[in-house]
Amino acid sequence: MLSVVTGPSRSGKSEWAEQLALQSQLAVTYIATAQMNLEDPEWCDRIALHQQRRPADWQTLNIQAELATILTQASDRDCLLVDSLGTWVAAFLEDSEADWSQRSETLLQSLQNCLATVIIVAEETGWGVVPAYPLGRQFRDRLGSLTRAISGQADQVFLAVAGYALDLKLLGVMIPSTRL
Known part of the structure; x- marks a missing residue:
């Protein structure tokens, strides 16, 4: 089971996940993808709240x-909550396009082969x-494209807005991908 919870800041994404x-x-x-920065007290407060x-x-x-490795090593008795895709993407912004393509x-692929229940929080x-x-x-482009690709594989996709979670797989229609 793969679920994606996406939405804007302070929308309730993490709480729903x-x-x-x-x-x-x-x-x-x-699975926390954000790194603690002791020189940023506001960031530390956000992490502490979580x-x-x-x-x-x-x-x-x-x-x-190590995210892909952790996904492939998990068993069907595990639930992995990845919070968040955006901070994971940000860690690799210096990757070349070829390296980023391979990493994503x-x-x-690791999500397709993962036996665990996986819940991914992704920022819009x-x-x-x-x-x-x-x-x-x-x-923005890398996160948006990766979130779209993961959501295409997901069993559930939720949009969190103003403290409400909308089930996009139930309410929406997937837009076909067109690559030029």
């Missing part, structure tokens, strides 16, 4: 490059203005 993990009744491993909400029996892994294809960054800088546009 946590509810899905609880509902799975499996052993939950929370940590406080998690049940004590959930295992937490702080990862970056490896992740997609393309709802605002076009970023003024090339690196911002690259981040």
